[in-house]
Amino acid sequence: MSELLQFLFSGLTVGAVYALVALGFTIIYNASDVVNFAQGEFVMLGGMMTVFAYAAGLPLPLAALIAIVATAGVGVALNKLAIEPARGAPVVSLIIITIGASIFLRGVAQVLFGKQIHRFPSFSGDTPFRIGGATILPQSLWVIAGGLTVFVALYLFFTKTLTGKAVLATSNNRLAAQLVGINTNWVMTLSFALSAAIGALAGVLITPITNTSYDVGIALALKGFAAAMLGGMGNPKGALVGGLLLGVLEALTAGYLSSQYKDAAAFVIILLVLFIMPQGLFGIKQTERV
Amino acid sequence: MRLSNKSATLLVLAALIALTPIFFPSSFYYRVGSLIFINGLAVTGMVILIGYAGQISLGHAGFAGIGAYSCALMPVHWGIPVLLAAVLGAIISALLAFLVGRPILRLKGYYLGVATLGFGILVYMALTNEAWLTGGPDGTQVPDSGLRDAAKAIGINLKNSEFWYWFCGVVLMIGAWLALNLYVSPTGRALRALHGSEIAARTVGVDVARYKLQAFVISAVYASAAGSLVALQNQFVTPDIAGYMHSIEWVTMTVLGGAGSVLGAIFGAGILTLLPQVLTMFAEYEQLLLGLIMMLVMIFMRDGLLPSVLRLIRGKDE
Numbered sequence: 333m334s335e336l337l338q339f340l341f342s343g344l345t346v347g348a349v350y351a352l353v354a355l356g357f358t359i360i361y362n363a364s365d366v367v368n369f370a371q372g373e374f375v376m377l378g379g380m381m382t383v384f385a386y387a388a389g390l391p392l393p394l395a396a397l398i399a400i401v402a403t404a405g406v407g408v409a410l411n412k413l414a415i416e417p418a419r420g421a422p423v424v425s426l427i428i429i430t431i432g433a434s435i436f437l438r439g440v441a442q443v444l445f446g447k448q449i450h451r452f453p454s455f456s457g458d459t460p461f462r463i464g465g466a467t468i469l470p471q472s473l474w475v476i477a478g479g480l481t482v483f484v485a486l487y488l489f490f491t492k493t494l495t496g497k498a499v500l501a502t503s504n505n506r507l508a509a510q511l512v513g514i515n516t517n518w519v520m521t522l523s524f525a526l527s528a529a530i531g532a533l534a535g536v537l538i539t540p541i542t543n544t545s546y547d548v549g550i551a552l553a554l555k556g557f558a559a560a561m562l563g564g565m566g567n568p569k570g571a572l573v574g575g576l577l578l579g580v581l582e583a584l585t586a587g588y589l590s591s592q593y594k595d596a597a598a599f600v601i602i603l604l605v606l607f608i609m610p611q612g613l614f615g616i617k618q619t620e621r622v
Numbered sequence: 623m624r625l626s627n628k629s630a631t632l633l634v635l636a637a638l639i640a641l642t643p644i645f646f647p648s649s650f651y652y653r654v655g656s657l658i659f660i661n662g663l664a665v666t667g668m669v670i671l672i673g674y675a676g677q678i679s680l681g682h683a684g685f686a687g688i689g690a691y692s693c694a695l696m697p698v699h700w701g702i703p704v705l706l707a708a709v710l711g712a713i714i715s716a717l718l719a720f721l722v723g724r725p726i727l728r729l730k731g732y733y734l735g736v737a738t739l740g741f742g743i744l745v746y747m748a749l750t751n752e753a754w755l756t757g758g759p760d761g762t763q764v765p766d767s768g769l770r771d772a773a774k775a776i777g778i779n780l781k782n783s784e785f786w787y788w789f790c791g792v793v794l795m796i797g798a799w800l801a802l803n804l805y806v807s808p809t810g811r812a813l814r815a816l817h818g819s820e821i822a823a824r825t826v827g828v829d830v831a832r833y834k835l836q837a838f839v840i841s842a843v844y845a846s847a848a849g850s851l852v853a854l855q856n857q858f859v860t861p862d863i864a865g866y867m868h869s870i871e872w873v874t875m876t877v878l879g880g881a882g883s884v885l886g887a888i889f890g891a892g893i894l895t896l897l898p899q900v901l902t903m904f905a906e907y908e909q910l911l912l913g914l915i916m917m918l919v920m921i922f923m924r925d926g927l928l929p930s931v932l933r934l935i936r937g938k939d940e
Contacts, residue, residue, distance in 0.1 A: 367732055367735075414917050414921060417921050418920060418921045418924060420924075421920070421921075421924035422924065424672075424678070424877055424881070425877060425920050425924045425925075425926075426920075428873075428874055428877050428878060428916060428920050429916070429917050429920045429921065431870065431874060431916065432912075432913045432914070432915075432916030432917035432920065433913060433917055434913070435909055435912055435913030435916065436909070436910055436912075436913025436914050436916075436917065437913070438909055438913070439907065439908070439909030439910030439911070439912070439913055440910055442906060442909060442910075443906055443907060443910060550867075554739070554866065557736060557739075558736055558739070558740070561732060561733055561736040565732055565733075590751075592747070592750075592751045593747060593751065595743060595747060596743065596744050596747045596748075599739075599740030599741075599743050599744060600740070600744070602736065602737070602740055603726075603737055603740050603741070606729055606733055606736070606737055607725050607728075610728055610729050610730075610733060611733070612733070
């Protein structure tokens with residue numbers, strides 16, 4: 333029993349990071365129909381910039397804040413310099429642009445930060461808590477709490493604020509949103525900033541546990557993408573559930589079956605879910621207008 | 623006289639393959655050339671899937687892995703000749719694509735993307751983890767195919783890299799010829815129709831599921847053949863050939879060059895195979911520049927390199 337609990341704890345920790353990446357995907361997808369494959373690089377940048385700001389002598393919270401704001405700036409730049417100029421291009425071309433952006437950001441990080449593995453200390457020490465015979469790191473609690481907080485904040489933002497509703501309106505129908513006076517360009521900018529900031533936050537939270545290096549982004553982007561699809565693309569609830577589910581599935585497979593095949597199990601489940609529910613767990617069935 | 627699109631493409635391709643070696647300063651360039659042809663063969667298959675049928679796959683390197691490992695394992699374990707193993711690999715890839723494709727191709731857009739990605743990763747993991755069979759992550763030897771000796775026997779005596787340049791070039795020509803024939807065939811028309819609108823295609827009597835599956839199986843055979851060629855040339859394979867980066871690379875080449883045309887995609891394969899070789903002289907700036915070039919091309923030439931360049935040459939009259 334304690335073994336199961338242990339696997340659940342580690343699964344939820346990783347899953348919370350997947351969920352944050354998936355939420356980032358969801359926000360940009362809703363605003364622009366683009367799956368942003370540079371999402372994983374935001375996570376890398378968040379962790380990396382914190383490492384270097386902290387090493388420069390700044391207190392950790394300030395270093396983290398600077399990293400998150402700077403990454404949000406990178407997100408805005410990506411939108412302004414690469415996505416907006418290509419407005420109207422086929423979606424698959426836009427995706428290749430984000431893949432290019434991901435390679436580019438990785439290249440920049442490699443030049444600026446080097447190829448070494450970096451880390452900074454945990455927020456509240458490394459003494460694990462004991463719960464029901466299993467242990468959990470304080471940092472894991474930070475990660476899980478971070479994931480849930482972001483989800484709740486996003487939920488409130490999208491349902492209770494005018495700006496949030498403007499984003500939803502834009503994702504529903506860009507032209508109609510423009511007609512009722514919503515500045516859709518600004519909504520796009522906001523979405524990229526928000527998405528990049530959430531990615532960076534995930535990077536800040538997880539780096540004390542997993543460390544970081546210039547190339548951690550690719551794997552995270554793929555897992556986050558898979559999590560978003562598992563939940564149903566474009567649905568924040570789906571992103572959260574998909575992310576946590578993917579993390580737990582991986583941890584259980586690694587624990588009970590084979591650690592080598594943990595990635596495989598996750599994808600087998602995704603394939604099965606998609607066969608039964610082609611729109612993901614929470615996706616809405618879309619009808620094609622003719 | 624105006625050449626048909628098909629003959630023009632084949633002529634340009636043949637001329638490029640035949641004439642470029644004049645400018646090769648060393649035999650290393652033959653090797654890069656054969657790499658381009660192998661990638662070109664794989665993306666020709668991707669054109670059938672992406673450009674004709676409008677479907678996406680992020681897992682086609684999985685089929686390349688099957689093609690490559692067939693050449694490595696079948697001769698050792700069952701004593702099958704290497705070339706026959708390559709053919710069997712293509713048949714296995716086709717069967718697998720048929721079985722996997724049926725349920726997967728019901729999915730659309732990004733869902734299809736993630737399902738094919740999952741398929742590719744499963745193949746990659748099996749090749750990496752079943753070390754008793756595949757040799758694991760370090761890879762395994764591939765027996766000599768005897769092709770070069772056969773060429774010697776009929777009087778064609780070439781250096782290794784030169785031989786594979788010409789051999790892969792000929793295979794690419796055959797692959798391109800078949801793909802171009804497919805484009806104007808009834809199947810090709812059906813594929814283009816369902817690309818335009820599945821519902822419209824269905825209303826005029828196109829069996830959408832069947833044709834999608836055909837495109838998927840055909841492109842899988844192309845990928846498998848490309849994988850076999852890599853194995854035959856290098857006489858060594860590692861699981862990386864089935865890695866998802868490889869799949870994404872092929873999609874990128876196809877779209878970057880111009881997914882709608884065979885020549886465009888092969889052009890994209892050429893550019894993206896050459897770029898890393900050229901950029902190595904920028905050492906640590908290699909990735910940065912590669913990403914930058916990809917973004918700039920797609921921003922300013924959204925239909926892909928070749929169609930945009932052609933439009934520039936012909937003026938705006940089209």
